[in-house]
Amino acid sequence: MSTPRLFLDAPLEAGREIPLPPAQAHYLGSVMRRGAGDQVLAFNGADGEWLARIVALRKDRGSLVPDRRTRPQASCPDLRLLVAVLKREAMEWVVEKATELGVARIQPVLTRRSVVDRVNLARLTAIAREAAEQCERLDLPMLDEARPLHGVLDGWDGTPLLVAAERAGAPPLAAVLEGLQLPAAWLVGPEGGFDRAELDDLRRRAFVSPVGLGPRILRAETAAVAGLALLQARAGDWNQS
Structure with a gap:
């Protein structure tokens, strides 16, 4: 099963818990059938891509914690x-x-x-x-x-x-x-x-x-x-x- 990727409008760093927007919490739980402990990939356009763990997920609320960076941020061609x-x-x-x-x-x-x-x-x-x-x-x-x-x-x-x-x-x-x-x-x-x-x-x-x-x-x-x-x-x- 592929790991979901999420764009988050928040800083990404190891161990920092990040609340999920309602739409993304709903997507992970109701569409992707993920729950606490499952992994996702997160990126924000500045800090690269991170492997993160879902800490909590209930209906349209949830949070995750980045564990380690999987890819450094790459510059986008102009x-x-x-x-x-x-x-x-x-x-x-x-x-x-x-x-x-x-x-x-x-x-x-x-x-x-x-x-x-x-x-x-x-x-x-x-x-x-x-x-x-x-x-x-x-x-x-x-x-x-x-x-x-x-x-x-x-x-x-x-x-x-x-x-x-x-x-x-x-x-x-x-x-x-x-x-x-x-x-x-x-x-x-x-x-x-x-x-x-x-x-x-x-x-x-x-x-x-x-x-x-x-x-x-x-x-x-x-x-x-x-x-x-x-x-x-x-x-x-x-x-x-």
Whole structure:
């Protein structure tokens, strides 16, 4: 039986008892059928991963004690995703897959053709946490509130930003990735694509590189994952043993 992994928003150190949030206590007891004395793996994004013992567990209350660290904290590659706000299910799927792919930050953006104008940040954070627990990463991506695209670009720090630009005669993403090193960011537009004014604005910015993703028109969520996978394979941590 696999050992459950939990993200805890608390310092982790040997012998320090940590109360469990109600949702995690319920998950361990009612879903995973664990009890006092059973082991879990805990991480918090700062102190590495720890093997811990459940001290007490009853309905939606419980606590655990870390015993020993099993993995030191590893730095997350500075790979960022900017994605136009999508419909709920597609947005949740993108956040889950971006977390699995090791993205450090997810910035939802509002564009002229966006069909949604807000995100449920608490829901998306919960999805990212669950994905991190499942995929064995040691931290969570930072999730930002949705902001207008032009505002995000105006405050950008100069990190190379690759933009999925369909039907724009842009060079292939694989060609642009030659020699690229992180930090870098990947921007995907809305279901209807960027409008002409947005593309013109993007091209005027020195840190932006429009790129193509082949001869087929991809759904926004497909483009997000495809681009992130290529970035990780060429410039990210997929090359680490």
